[in-house]
Amino acid sequence: MPTVPSPVEVRRDSAARLLRIEWSDGHVSEYPFAYLRGWCPCAGCQGHEGEKRFVHGNADLEKVTVVGRYALTPVWGDGHETGIYSYRYLRELCPCAACASPHASGAP
DSSP states (O other): OOOOOOEEEEEEETTTTEEEEEETTSOEEEEEHHHHHHTOOSHHHHOSSSSOOOOOOOOOEEEEEEETTTEEEEEETTSOOOOOEEHHHHHHHOOSGGGOSGGGGTOO
């Protein structure tokens, strides 16, 4: 299994409503808040089985906390903070053209 790059810098840009991650391999990902919130991986948003689905929620990103060495947890304006976004999942979600994959149409 290939090694997943780790974030070198994570920056919340409230004016642009983006979470920007610079990765250890030099790639830069920019996630619109609404996009990131919509793909929350928690069981409350995704259930326990089946395909991942986009869910609408409060997309005001209050802060981001680090979970060990493997993930980030966003805290949203409505208090939702149970989504643990692994670094692998975040790279799969990257919406940039260079990472275009099945999620380019809206699904990871």
